[in-house]
Amino acid sequence: MDHIKLQQGDITRASVDAIVNAANPVMLGGGGVDGAIHRAAGPALLEACRQLPDVNGVRCPIGEARITPAGKLLAQYVIHTVGPRYEIDPDPAGLLADAYRNSLSLALEHDCSSIAFPAISCGVYGYPLAEAADVALNICALPTYHKLDIQFYLFGDAAFNAWAKALDIMAGVAR
DSSP, rough: OOEEEEEEOOOOGGSSEEEEEEOOOOOOOOOOHHHHHHHHOHHHHEEEEEEEEBBBBBBOOOEEEEEOOOSSSSSEEEEEEEEOOOOTSSSSHHHHHHHHHHHHHHHHHTTTTEEEEEEETTTTOOOOOHHHHHHHHHHHGGGGGGSSEEEEEEHHHHHHHHHHHHHHHHHHHHH
16 A cells, blocks of 8 residues: 555645646546635636637546646646436446546546546545545555555545544554
8 A cells, every 4th residue: 555645635736747727527627625726827728728629618527537738737738537426316326437447548548657646536526525535545545546645635624534444444554
């Protein structure tokens, strides 16, 4: 698990190859981490998102991921993924796992060696922190992704503690 790191901080300042944006399906900005990433990246990010093809306004279906240049961010890319709405979408664990898996796969396809994630779906989409941490970390721990430096930027003590506890459990450390 040495390739997975946790921290509290501003994901828009992450010095990584790719930052993951917890986007909405239209990918034209929003609230929370999505809004923060768009503000920090500047108008080039919104324009890059507008260039992606859409089907009835949807540029990124739930569980899928899309990649764009990162605008003014330190990262080279922004990987946009749409997580599930916990109480609304069917199979939220499967869709959340897909969001992480597809984001990591895009990073590898674009020769990234490092990636920063927020806690996907844990804001207004209502995913419980402990369950989300378990899904996220189990995907990130797969051998396919060991060559990536994976950083989680977690907002607040509750999210950080949930991820730290899940990571400790996976590593067999009592907390």
